[in-house]
Amino acid sequence: MKKKTPPMRICVGCGELRNKKEMLRIVASPDGVISIDRTGKAAGRGAYIEPKEECFETAYKMKRLERSLKRQVSQDIYEDLRKQLTNE
Numbered sequence: 383m384k385k386k387t388p389p390m391r392i393c394v395g396c397g398e399l400r401n402k403k404e405m406l407r408i409v410a411s412p413d414g415v416i417s418i419d420r421t422g423k424a425a426g427r428g429a430y431i432e433p434k435e436e437c438f439e440t441a442y443k444m445k446r447l448e449r450s451l452k453r454q455v456s457q458d459i460y461e462d463l464r465k466q467l468t469n470e
Contacts (some may be wrong), residue, residue, distance in 0.1 A: 391430040394446040395437025404428040408463065410451040416459050417468055427451055431467075438467050 389402040402422070409419040411426040419428065429450035431437055441447050442464075448455050 393432045393437055394429045394441075394450050395431050395434070395441040398432070399429075402431060403428070404432070406433050406467070408447065408451070410453055414453070416451065416453075416455060418463065433467055435468065438464060 390399050390409055391402045392399055393405060405420040407422050407424075407428045407430055409414065409426040409428045410416045411424065413423045417424075420421075429447055431441060431447075442460055447460075
């Protein structure tokens with residue numbers, strides 16, 4: 383039998399291709415709420431980021447989360463995401 387390859391995703395911070403299970407999914411739900419999806423199954427548009435401070439800073443400075451989620455991301459959401467990423 384052919385061995386399955388694990389699903390890979392690109393980090394919005396550093397642009398590296400990584401295993402999906404090593405990354406965090408940030409999801410913009412259909413009703414507009416942006417949050418971290420720990421299950422990886424929440425409905426909505428998602429973006430993946432490595433749980434590293436430097437990846438988050440790059441994504442924040444270059445507005446890569448906004449580009450990936452195709453919506454405006456408020457400063458409050460960035461602060462919540464930073465707290466959750468640093469507490470990992």
